[in-house]
Amino acid sequence: MMVIVSYDVNTKDTAGKKRLRHVAKICQDYGQRVQNSVFECLVNNMQLEILKNKLLSEIDEEYDSLYFFNIGSRYHNKIFSYGCKTIVDLDGPVIF
């Protein structure tokens, strides 16, 4: 299923900047960045739980915000993008 992960990490101090790097790094292991703090993650239920726990252990819930939008497995006609980011179709053919 396709899950959109979106986060706002408060970077007013070095601890926040570190949390931001870690959160982005974790998301990169599970999906593709489509905007500065928005990732498309193609995951199953177990992977989603692991991803959630990893991210929750990183953010500071007093200052940061984390969203998961579950779009399901039939997502191709539910995502529309415009503008300067080019998207790789995560489960499309990989051409070498």
Add this chain to the structure above:
Amino acid sequence: MMVIVSYDVNTKDTAGKKRLRHVAKICQDYGQRVQNSVFECLVNNMQLEILKNKLLSEIDEEYDSLYFFNIGSRYHNKIFSYGCKTIVDLDGPVIF
């Protein structure tokens, strides 16, 4: 239906800062800000088309990025939020 609108507007110049303000203002007319550049918009198909056209007329597609994630009408168990933003249930009871 619930549509997540997410944008990255390049604010390297005053024109970009102006586009950002306009994009945010348009989204506020259709929904609720849940993160810095992420809105939850409860819209029908016609409203979505109007919203899309308004936003596309504002952004500069060479520098900015705009995403629409359509989560559908049964969205309550598809959105998970954690951290410091409190959410108003857009179609929940309004209590005075």
